[in-house]
Amino acid sequence: MGSGSWSVFTCTRPVFSIALFTLEAIFKTGNITQWIWHLFSVALVVFSLQQKELKPLRLTIVAFIPYVIISIFADLTNASNRLFFKQWEDYFDYALMFAYVWMGVVFFTQNRQVKAAEKERIKRQHEDDLNRAIAIRKVELEGLVVERTAELTKQKEALEQTLTELQATQKQLIQSEKMASLGELTAGIAHEIQNPLNFVNNFSEVNSELIAEMKEELLKGNIEEAKQIADDINDNEQKIIFHGKRADGIVKGMLQHSRSSTGVKEPVNINTLADEYLRLAYHGLRAKDKSFNATMKTEYDENIGNINIIPQDIGRVILNLITNAFYAVTEKKKAAVAPSEKPYEPTVTVSTKKAGNKVEIKVSDNGNGIPQKVLDKIFQPFFTTKPTGQGTGLGLSMSYDIVTKGHGGELKVENKEGEGATFIIILPV
Amino acid sequence: MKILVVDDERDVQVLFEQRFRKEIKNNEMEFVFAFSGEEAITYLNGHEHEAVLILSDINMPGMSGLELLKHIKQKYMKPPPIVMMITAYGDAENFNTAKELGADDFLTKPVDFTALKEKLKTNN
Numbered sequence: 428m429g430s431g432s433w434s435v436f437t438c439t440r441p442v443f444s445i446a447l448f449t450l451e452a453i454f455k456t457g458n459i460t461q462w463i464w465h466l467f468s469v470a471l472v473v474f475s476l477q478q479k480e481l482k483p484l485r486l487t488i489v490a491f492i493p494y495v496i497i498s499i500f501a502d503l504t505n506a507s508n509r510l511f512f513k514q515w516e517d518y519f520d521y522a523l524m525f526a527y528v529w530m531g532v533v534f535f536t537q538n539r540q541v542k543a544a545e546k547e548r549i550k551r552q553h554e555d556d557l558n559r560a561i562a563i564r565k566v567e568l569e570g571l572v573v574e575r576t577a578e579l580t581k582q583k584e585a586l587e588q589t590l591t592e593l594q595a596t597q598k599q600l601i602q603s604e605k606m607a608s609l610g611e612l613t614a615g616i617a618h619e620i621q622n623p624l625n626f627v628n629n630f631s632e633v634n635s636e637l638i639a640e641m642k643e644e645l646l647k648g649n650i651e652e653a654k655q656i657a658d659d660i661n662d663n664e665q666k667i668i669f670h671g672k673r674a675d676g677i678v679k680g681m682l683q684h685s686r687s688s689t690g691v692k693e694p695v696n697i698n699t700l701a702d703e704y705l706r707l708a709y710h711g712l713r714a715k716d717k718s719f720n721a722t723m724k725t726e727y728d729e730n731i732g733n734i735n736i737i738p739q740d741i742g743r744v745i746l747n748l749i750t751n752a753f754y755a756v757t758e759k760k761k762a763a764v765a766p767s768e769k770p771y772e773p774t775v776t777v778s779t780k781k782a783g784n785k786v787e788i789k790v791s792d793n794g795n796g797i798p799q800k801v802l803d804k805i806f807q808p809f810f811t812t813k814p815t816g817q818g819t820g821l822g823l824s825m826s827y828d829i830v831t832k833g834h835g836g837e838l839k840v841e842n843k844e845g846e847g848a849t850f851i852i853i854l855p856v
Numbered sequence: 857m858k859i860l861v862v863d864d865e866r867d868v869q870v871l872f873e874q875r876f877r878k879e880i881k882n883n884e885m886e887f888v889f890a891f892s893g894e895e896a897i898t899y900l901n902g903h904e905h906e907a908v909l910i911l912s913d914i915n916m917p918g919m920s921g922l923e924l925l926k927h928i929k930q931k932y933m934k935p936p937p938i939v940m941m942i943t944a945y946g947d948a949e950n951f952n953t954a955k956e957l958g959a960d961d962f963l964t965k966p967v968d969f970t971a972l973k974e975k976l977k978t979n980n
Contacts, residue, residue: 511873618945633875720920
């Protein structure tokens with residue numbers, strides 16, 4: 428309010444002053460008033476120049492000075508040398524007129540500048556207001572950003588935690604998949620160990636009988652007869668050793684299967700490995716499902732020799748493929764209710780073949796094949812067509828990883844819907 | 857007496873021949889071997905009425921012992937031969953199925969040869 432009234436005052440005062448000067452110049456009133464007026468003018472100019480508030484109007488005030496000086500000088504000249512004044516009066520009048528015009532010009536210029544300054548000031552204030560509003564908004568936004576960042580960080584941490592848990596779960600699942608396949612094998616393993624052990628026991632018993640007989644013959648002096656018995660004993664010993672080693676191999680294979688992979692490649696006879704798992708899978712399923720039956724066909728290429736693989740891992744792949752094949756033929760047999768003209772003979776074929784610098788291991792079945800709509804998904808983790816709880820859905824995805832990532836090979840599938848599927852492991856030698 | 861032994865384990869032949877060496881020597885028993893159910897049927901087709909006793913394993917690839925048993929008891933000779941089943945799994949299900957199908961006896965592996973000898977002799 429104070430500054431407002433000041434600005435009105437400062438704006439109007441020059442107008443009054445100019446009005447008085449103008450009147451004075453036109454009517455040329457009496458002497459004393461003239462001198463008082465001069466004094467007042469000087470005082471006004473000096474006073475105005477000292478006021479800080481009038482600083483913007485300084486130029487206008489200064490513009491008065493020529494007029495004041497000239498009119499004082501004119502009056503002084505008039506008072507002291509009237510003749511001289513009369514002689515130069517016109518010039519004084521011109522000078523005064525000139526000072527007067529000058530003052531007016533300065534005043535208008537100044538006034539315009541003041542108005543422009545005011546406009547500028549309003550504009551600046553507007554900008555200031557805007558800037559202040561922006562600053563407030565900025566602070567608000569910064570707060571919001573901090574809040575959002577905190578939220579995101581929290582979410583990120585939660586996700587990381589979930590990921591860690593998922594990875595741990597996946598590890599557990601892989602382990603349980605391994606154990607599940609081992610469980611499927613248990614019965615097969617028992618059968619496969621039981622058979623050689625029976626032979627070991629039986630041949631040992633026979634041998635002790637034969638030794639007793641041999642002694643008898645020796646006592647009787649039948650050397651030839653004794654020799655023949657000794658040969659039999661020797662043959663039986665070979666059988667004992669053979670079946671002992673067979674059981675040994677199965678136990679070792681089982682341990683290898685349950686153990687985590689060493690990840691070390693070693694020379695392995697792929698035919699022996701495939702045959703071992705074929706028998707284990709067959710007897711395992713047989714023990715679990717008494718009605719299960721299938722013909723196993725094998726076609727091994729004896730020229731392959733040993734190839735460098737991680738035996739536990741490839742063994743798992745072969746086992747997985749064989750188990751799947753047996754599952755497929757069993758499902759087809761179950762579905763075939765009405766006896767058709769050609770009775771269905773469930774058959775699983777395992778074959779090996781060396782082709783150039785590659786070895787192919789094929790596992791074929793004559794089941795129903797893989798439906799076209801799921802064919803793309805069979806290598807995806809957790810995909811299974813088995814009823815809930817019966818399959819982990821990890822078998823083929825793990826097999827795929829083992830063959831491709833672990834051995835630089837390929838795992839392919841040839842499929843004829845309704846006629847069977849063939850899985851082909853291709854390993855570089 | 858002619859006995860047909862059916863088992864997919866080939867060493868069974870050597871084992872039986874050794875275990876029954878005396879009986880074979882004395883011509884008390886004669887053994888024939890088949891290594892699958894299918895092979896057994898082929899043999900029986902060619903030698904009808906010869907084998908009077910069949911000893912068969914149950915768990916064999918291809919035709920199982922139980923299928924062989926069913927085949928012999930239903931479609932074969934009259935009177936059908938005595939069939940004894942031998943299995944590594946002495947479970948009730950196998951036992952009951954074998955009995956239903958007309959098995960004359962049921963033995964579990966490992967075979968007690970002394971007991972088997974007694975059984976064969978009483979059947980003789």
